[in-house]
Amino acid sequence: DIHMTQSPSSLSASVGDRVTITCRASQSINIYLNWYQQKPGQAPRLLIYRASTLQSGVPSRFSGSGSGTDFTLIINSLQPEDFATYHCQQSFTLSWTFGQGTKVEV
């Protein structure tokens, strides 16, 4: 299995901040990296696929970058509705694996 490691596990931020979350794969996964947002009591929601493509309906303050083993999710100008847990997931192989999640809190 490809192991995905996110950092940090949690972070404190304020409305208006720029937030950066990283995800590292245990081997190269090209650009096959997806990001999800999960709010308490809800299912995850796809934000970004293939490292940098925004899913339809996702605000442009979210952006993703990276390739190979290192990836970044950036939230520009954090909004109140962005306080949530963010998960990365590799789709390089058909044995999908997720990171442990990053909680963005006040």
Next chain:
Amino acid sequence: QVQLQESGPGLVKPSETLSLTCSVSGGSVSSGSYYWSWIRQPPGKGLEWIAYIYYSGSTNFSPSLKSRATISADTSKNQFSLNLTSLTAADTAIYYCARGTPPADSDAFDMWGQGTVVTVSS
């Protein structure tokens, strides 16, 4: 708009078998090149993909759960199901069904059910 809805028992005893069903509306489990998947999330932990059944009927499993999991589809009811045997407390989690899109699309899980809580306890 495709919608997914999980159903199953909330409480299962250790060593027993968990059976979950995902009902799909607004789309067909037997078309569209989708990977119909089960994913779980233990309390306070990250997401773990369990298995998928492809629209053609082929299946794939997480190596860590392969020996205990089976997945099947009932196209007449537009449902797919997961069976997980020999349960322990470590299987306590929220279980989600989700739609995986093909590489020609987003190659990600774009639709999810709301999740069903499963507790393994005597």
